[in-house]
Amino acid sequence: MIVKPDSSSSIHLARRLRERRSVRESIRPIEELARGSQHLFTAHLELTGHLGERVTVPRFLFAGPGSAGASFLRLGIFGGLHGDEEASVLGAVALLEHLHRDPEIARGYELVVYPVCNPTGYADDTRWSRNGVDLNRQFWRDSAEPEVILLERQLVNLAFDGIVALHSDDHSAGLYGFVKGHALTRHVLEPALARAAAVLPRNFDKSIDNFHANEGIIEAGYPGVLTAPPAQYPRPLEIVFETPQLAPIARQIEAHRLALEEILLRFRATISEAQSI
């Protein structure tokens, strides 16, 4: 089908008018905090996609205080890969707000936070990007989607020690997560689920999302999800954390924030234990 430029721009305009949420509004509190901060910095990513669309993926850096003699751990935190999972976006925002008040929580970390990985899907309140794509099935498959290209470049260039992706699942009544990569990842997710259980129940089903689950932890995953580059070695710690999407959003946001803070605490401890073995 040939689409004339004027009709495609009117479709675009109609979609813009239908937008339910504003990416800018959601990240503005963090941009404002970053303006006067020694720790928090704004560094958004931009790319023009294959359809000529301009895509901005918001990115924030948080440099925690250092520890003498210890190198920084670089952790990537990814929210909003699915645009309709608002709690994952606002959970990442809530973490940054909390770290701004208490930077000590991020001691020894260089955090790179992408709260809205699927900005068009977020604006439209859809799982998919505006190109009709589930971005979280596109990684390391030569995807032409600009969001995926931008994020893959980040994953290659920054070679994270740890990767945490936030989601919410409308089929789950409780918290759960996926672990991959580093063998000790499970020992980081377990206490994160326990901590977040202060605000939402954990999913103890034997099968979650068609995967075998053990006390809310799944050691598998869909192909094409956001992960470290296939060639990265040693493998980083990789966690996907899921909240029950039908639960009150304020509780989901709090669950994401608590889980992330516990991950920061446990990952640091796990790595230093592993290094001293």
Ligand SMILES: [Zn+2]
């Ligand atoms: Zn999701």
